[in-house]
Amino acid sequence: MAHSVRRTLAALVLLGVAVAILASLGAWQLRRADERRAILAAIQAGRAQPPLALAPATAPAELGAWRPARANGQWLAQYSVLLQNRNQEGRPGYWLATPLLLDPARHSAVLVLRGWLPRAEPGQASPPLPATPDGQHGITGELSPRVPRLFELWALGGSQQGQLPATLPVAGGVVPQVQNLELSAYAQATGLTLLPTVLMQTRGDDGLVRDWPQPSVDYDQNQGYALQWFSFAAIAAIAWLVVAWRGLRRSRPAG
Structure with a gap:
């Protein structure tokens, strides 16, 4: 019992x-x-807002995520960075990030995620990058408060693999390849005064893929x-x- x-x-x-x-x-x-x-x-609320014209004096309160935006300026190709391990429909590749200079006198710029390109062929240090013509260009896209991150396994061990160089541009014209890119570190490396936002480009004729990921x-x-x-x-x-x-x-x- x-x-x-x-x-x-x-x-x-x-x-x-x-x-x-x-x-x-x-x-x-x-x-x-x-x-x-x-x-x-x-x-939905961000995309329903009217398009924002980016300028050095744009108030941070206006830089809402997913808001349509437009920037006019000059590409600073020497500061381009490739973001590693960004896949597109199962294909390995990179995102290309390049700043757009808004005001030369103030060194004011906005970081633009220009699009995706496939991984370099065997024997190549990096893939061929699309041209960045001189002169003024109008870029349209959506705003993001930061560059979307990937989890870095080696960050727990203190390794420097895939991290941003202390100073840009790199000698010899080498395009750095990093896992993640923080705006504060990037501004320090380039000496630029960056807007506290990232412009994810949505249109262009340079052959880059612009199918940006969206949260589930x-x-x-x-x-x-x-x-x-x-x-x-x-x-x-x-x-x-x-x-x-x-x-x-x-x-x-x-x-």
């Missing part, structure tokens, strides 16, 4: 823990759905997962009640 009671209590404890864990997983999926719904609303906003998927976890929690709760009812029946003295 004592053995049966211990088994019943153990089963109730395990089922109670299962109910709590499964219900918490369902609640977590609902929170993820709310986060993705908020991201979608932010994207499929909140319906999270809601579906939440329903599954809550269903499992309900099954575990019913099992808890069944085990408890049977335990009570066994504990009653025979009539």
Whole structure:
């Protein structure tokens, strides 16, 4: 009899823990759905704003993410940087980042993500880059508060692989290849006064691919997962009640 009671209590404890864990997983999926719904609303709100003409005096409050924008200036190709490990439809390659000079007197510029190009052929240090003609150019795109990041495994070990040189341009005209690019570090390396935003170019005739990644906003998927976890929690709760009812029946003295 004592053995049966211990088994019943153990089963109730395990089922109670299962109910709590499964219900918490369902609640977590609902929170993820709310986060993705908020991201979608932010994207839609940003893209619904009127196009912004970028200038050195543009207020940071106007530089909202996903807002359409236009900049006029001169390419500074000597400061170009390649961002590694950016895949496009399964193909390995790079993003090309080049600053656009807005005001020569102030050294004011905006960093432009110009587009994707495939990885260099075997034996090449870097792929051929599209030309950056002299003179004024009008660039259109969408704003991002930063260059989208990749997780750097070697950052935990302190390795310098894939990091930005301390000074740009690099001697010999070598185009640096980095994993991630922080605006503050890039401004220090180039000596430019950068706007606190990145312009992701959306149009151009230089052959670069401009299919920029977007955060996942499929909140319906999270809601579906939440329903599954809550269903499992309900099954575990019913099992808890069944085990408890049977335990009570066994504990009653025979009539």
